[in-house]
């Protein structure tokens with residue numbers, strides 16, 4: 027049995043988690059204030075995931091549109107994912123929640139600002 | 143606007159960030175619909191518009207939103223109520239009699255006479271940390287927030303080889319952002335023996351990318367003539383003096399400064415509103431009313447928040463209190479309570495308690511890391527409340543509620559103290 031001390035990144039509270047691992051499986055997560063922490067602790071030990079936020083260029087406005095994945099994607103894919111994000115441009119109008127890229131490492135890349 | 147360029151509004155709000163918007167909505171919902179919201183930027187939303195990372199709104203909405211999404215929810219509420227707002231409008235002064243003078247290209251300079259004013263100007267980055275570094279001032283040195291605007295709004299990466307001085311959240315967020323955009327962030331130097339940023343940002347912005355966080359380190363020299371070519375960094379001793387023998391050279395083309403935020407209180411000072419020397423914001427009571435009657439303050443202009451959710455909550459309180467003041471008049475206690483920080487507590491907000499019969503939530507920050515922290519609230523030797531926490535850090539705002547029942551009959555001074563258990 028092995029224990030890992032982690033800091034939950036689920037929200038700015040940053041709870042100190044203790045995750046117990048046995049035979050490659052998570053036995054318990056303690057120290058979390060809410061259920062998200064338990065999920066984070068488990069994922070972090072087994073297969074870490076992160077939400078990616080970035081921007082894409084708005085062709086007909088000349089500025090940037092902020093985007094994010096609508097769920098966390100595997101951490102090891104972040105740099106590869108950035109290449110795909112930087113290869114995309116969009117045209118206004120765009121609304122919050124519009125899908126910019128679908129089937130994106132198990133998530134959608136969505137707009138996070140309204141550009142009229 | 144009339145010919146004389148003086149108009150009236152029951153409530154004027156200075157600043158259209160999350161604090162200003164939440165205050166406007168709360169005042170409107172409390173019955174004061176004649177509100178005017180003034181914002182110098184070209185849109186409502188404040189600093190959130192450049193904070194494209196996620197982590198906003200978990201407490202409020204139970205969702206992890208990006209800054210622009212959080213701002214858009216409040217903007218939609220402002221628009222739904224048809225609350226009048228002016229963007230591209232700079233407030234020039236606020237008088238203690240609650241006349242607000244502002245300027246924009248449509249109306250020129252104009253004044254608004256208000257029954258109450260809410261200050262919500264937010265904060266700006268300290269650049270002080272950089273002033274004392276020897277060397278020239280070549281191109282390539284930015285505050286982290288400026289770099290954030292370049293990258294996230296203008297789509298321009300200010301450099302490729304980066305050193306960051308200061309471990310405030312904006313610096314940490316920018317370390318990750320620039321790394322993902324292909325820059326090499328070589329080190330984050332922090333003068334203090336602890337980080338000023340949230341733990342979650344140390345994990346997800348530095349550790350995830352193997353960016354070294356060098357505590358008790360500072361930038362001791364700046365190299366380069368027209369463009370930055372490198373910096374020298376060195377360890378500091380307990381008195382924060384550079385240890386010359388530890389100096390090392392790091393080639394880089396960009397230095398970001400993330401040395402903390404400072405409430406933007408020029409208007410407040412000029413109005414003669416008393417400030418708290420520690421927070422850099424106004425001294426307020428539990429309604430977020432300053433010591434100048436009818437003028438309220440909330441959000442980062444009052445004290446630096448790390449969580450926008452708390453900004454919104456505080457702003458709703460200020461907006462509602464301003465509406466109460468307008469509709470029902472002043473409610474000053476005959477004998478206000480002064481709240482004094484003690485032990486490891488650096489400051490509290492509010493600093494005064496004026497009313498009676500209401501629970502009061504006190505916010506505070508500690509000045510050093512405190513393990514096995516014990517919080518005590520006392521009047522003289524009488525213990526009113528106590529609370530324990532495994533760890534308190536300067537980077538995180540703490541709060542607790544003082545129940546009305548405990549406050550009944552209390553007058554004079556309350557001390558709020560944090561010490562390590564056993565001390």
Ligand SMILES: Cc1cc2nc3c(=O)[nH]c(=O)nc-3n(C[C@H](O)[C@H](O)[C@H](O)COP(=O)(O)OP(=O)(O)OC[C@H]3O[C@@H](n4cnc5c(N)ncnc54)[C@H](O)[C@@H]3O)c2cc1C
Nearest residue numbers: 157159160161182188189197233263264312441442449450
């Ligand atoms: C880089 C960064 C990262 C952050 N990360 C997080 C996070 O992950 N999660 C989280 O919950 N919170 C985060 N925060 C905190 C949150 O963004 C702030 O607490 C919040 O934006 C403060 O709101 P505010 O309305 O007080 O100030 P601001 O957003 O700064 O708004 C103030 C407004 O007032 C206007 N103004 C100022 N002076 C005048 C004047 N004279 N006339 C007219 N208008 C004026 C400004 O233009 C601005 O729009 C972060 C903050 C920063 C800077």
Ligand code: SF4
Nearest residue numbers: 034036037040041063
């Ligand atoms: S456990 Fe819950 S409250 Fe604690 S940091 Fe994680 S998400 Fe936040």
